Amino acid sequence: xxxxxxxxxxxxxxxxxTSLCLSPAGRADDAASPVxxxxxxxxxxxxxxxxxxxEAGSLxxxxxxxxxxxxxxxxxxxxxPFPDGTIIARVAWKYVPSDENNAAFGQAQSxxxxxxxxxxxxxxxxxxxADTGGWGYGQFEGGxxxxxxxxxxxxxxxxxxxxxxxxxxxxxxxx
Amino acid sequence: xxxxxxxxxxxxxxxxxTSLCLSPAGRADDAASPVxxxxxxxxxxxxxxxxxxxEAGSLxxxxxxxxxxxxxxxxxxxxxPFPDGTIIARVAWKYVPSDENNAAFGQAQSxxxxxxxxxxxxxxxxxxxADTGGWGYGQFEGGxxxxxxxxxxxxxxxxxxxxxxxxxxxxxxxx
Numbered sequence: 001x002x003x004x005x006x007x008x009x010x011x012x013x014x015x016x017x018t019s020l021c022l023s024p025a026g027r028a029d030d031a032a033s034p035v036x037x038x039x040x041x042x043x044x045x046x047x048x049x050x051x052x053x054x055e056a057g058s059l060x061x062x063x064x065x066x067x068x069x070x071x072x073x074x075x076x077x078x079x080x081p082f083p084d085g086t087i088i089a090r091v092a093w094k095y096v097p098s099d100e101n102n103a104a105f106g107q108a109q110s111x112x113x114x115x116x117x118x119x120x121x122x123x124x125x126x127x128x129x130a131d132t133g134g135w136g137y138g139q140f141e142g143g144x145x146x147x148x149x150x151x152x153x154x155x156x157x158x159x160x161x162x163x164x165x166x167x168x169x170x171x172x173x174x175x
Numbered sequence: 176x177x178x179x180x181x182x183x184x185x186x187x188x189x190x191x192x193t194s195l196c197l198s199p200a201g202r203a204d205d206a207a208s209p210v211x212x213x214x215x216x217x218x219x220x221x222x223x224x225x226x227x228x229x230e231a232g233s234l235x236x237x238x239x240x241x242x243x244x245x246x247x248x249x250x251x252x253x254x255x256p257f258p259d260g261t262i263i264a265r266v267a268w269k270y271v272p273s274d275e276n277n278a279a280f281g282q283a284q285s286x287x288x289x290x291x292x293x294x295x296x297x298x299x300x301x302x303x304x305a306d307t308g309g310w311g312y313g314q315f316e317g318g319x320x321x322x323x324x325x326x327x328x329x330x331x332x333x334x335x336x337x338x339x340x341x342x343x344x345x346x347x348x349x350x
Contacts, residue, residue: 045223045350049266051226052239053273057284065240065347081265093349098228101345109232113349134253161279170276173270174239174275174288 006040020046028172033138035152038123040140041068048072049172054095054111063092065079081134081167086124088169092117093132118146122169130154133168197219208313208320210327213298215315216243219264223247226349229270236267238291240346256342261299263344267292270320293321297344307331310344329350 030041047066067075068087074080093113101110119140126134137155139146143167146152159168166172206213223240229237242250243262249255268288276285294315300308312330314321321327335342339346 045225048221048240049224049241051288052237052268053238053288054229054286055284056286057280057282059284062226062229066224070246078267091349095229100338103194104333104345105232107232109230109234111229111231112347113226113228116350157278163275170279172287174266175291 016125022153029147033121033136033140033152034149036123036129036136036138036148038121038145039134040119040138040143041087041089043126044068044087044119044121045091047089049174050075050088051171054173055092056095060095061092061116062095062111062113063090075173080165081126082124082169084125084127084134086122088122088171090120090122090171092119117127117141120155126166133159135159135168146167163164196203198204202238206320207316208296208311208327209322209324211298211304211311211313213294213296213311213313213320214228215294215313215320216262217260218262219243219294219296220266222264224349225250225263225291226346229281230267231270234292235270237286238265238267240265250348255340256301257299257344259302259309261297263297263346265295265297265346267311268292292316295330308334310334310343 021110023062029037044066047068050067050072051067052062052064066089070083070085071088074082075087093116095111096114097108098110098112101112121138121140123129123136125136129136133156135156137152138153157169159170162168162170204212207342211315219241222243223244225247227237227239241264243260243280245258245260246263247256249261268291270286271289273285273287276287277283296313296315298304298311299309300311304311308331312327312332331343334345337343337345
C-alpha cells in the first residue's frame with residue numbers, strides 16, 4: 001500500500017513535470033501543432049472574410065481566408081507588419097463541380113466546396129515566433145492538428161516566398 | 176407672395192405623396208433595387224461565410240456567399256423554408272490568376288479575386304414577396320442598385336431552378 005501510494009505520487013509528479021515542460025512548446029499537447037504549438041482558434045468559422053481563392057493542381061481546393069478582428073482591422077487599414085495577436089485561418093474544401101447548379105444553369109460552369117480538406121492557421125507573435133518572421137503555424141484536419149513536424153517546417157519556407165512587403169502573407173484583402 | 180407660398184406648399188405635398196407612394200416599392204429610391212425595393216444591407220461585408228464558389232463561363236467570377244445571423248442560424252440548423260429576416264449576400268469578384276502566388280509556388284495553380292463585379296442580395300419576407308417564393312432580390316454594383324427592372328425579373332425565374340427542398344436557394348453551407 002505504501003509502495004502503491006509512493007508510485008502514484010511519483011507518477012503524478014512525472015505527469016505534472018511532463019506537462020509543464022512540454023505543453024508550452026505544444027509537443028505533449030494533442031490539440032496544438034508540432035513545432036509552433038498553435039491551436040485551432042475557437043470560433044474561427046465565425047470570423048470575417050479576408051478573401052477567397054482556388055488552388056488548382058495537386059491541392060485542387062476552394063478556400064476562404066478568414067481573420068480575427070485584429071487581422072481584419074490590419075488588412076483594412078493596410079497595417080504591415082501585422083500586429084501581434086493577428087490570426088488568419090485558411091479554410092479549404094475539395095473543389096468540385098456542382099451538378100445541381102450546372103443542371104439549373106444549363107451548362108457546366110459551377111464549382112463549389114466538397115468535403116473539407118484542412119484549416120491552416122497563422123498566428124502573429126513576434127516574440128514567440130521570432131525565428132519564423134513572427135509567425136507560428138498549424139494545420140488542422142477534422143479539428144485535430146496534423147502531427148507532422150516535417151510538414152510544419154515547410155510552412156515558413158513557403159511563406160518566405162510571399163512578397164516581403166506583405167509580411168510573409170500571400171492573401172490580399174478582397175473588398 | 177401668396178401664390179409662391181401656395182406653390183411651395185403644393186410642391187412639398189407632392190414630394191411627400193410621391194415619397195410615400197413610391198418608396199415602399201423602391202421605385203423612387205435610388206438606393207433600392209427595382210421591382211423589389213431591396214437595399215444593400217449595412218455591414219454585409221462583416222457577415223459570416225455560408226460558402227464560396229467559382230462560376231466559370233461568361234460570369235467568370237469567384238464569390239463568397241455571406242449571411243446575416245438569421246441566415247447562418249437557419250443554414251447551420253437546416254431550417255427550411257428560411258425564416259423571414261434571412262438575408263443572403265453573394266459577393267463576387269473577377270476570377271483572375273495570381274501571378275504572384277504562381278511565381279511563389281513555381282507553377283500556375285492559384286486563382287484569386289480581381290476587381291469586384293457585383294453583390295447580389297436575397298431577402299426573405301414571405302408577405303412582401305409572396306409572389307416570388309417569399310424572396311426579394313437586388314443586384315448592386317459599386318454600392319448602387321442595378322436599375323434594370325428586366326434584370327430583376329430574371330432573379331426568381333432562375334432561383335426556381337434550385338432544388339425546391341432548399342427554398343429557392345442554390346448555396347449549401349460549407350462546414
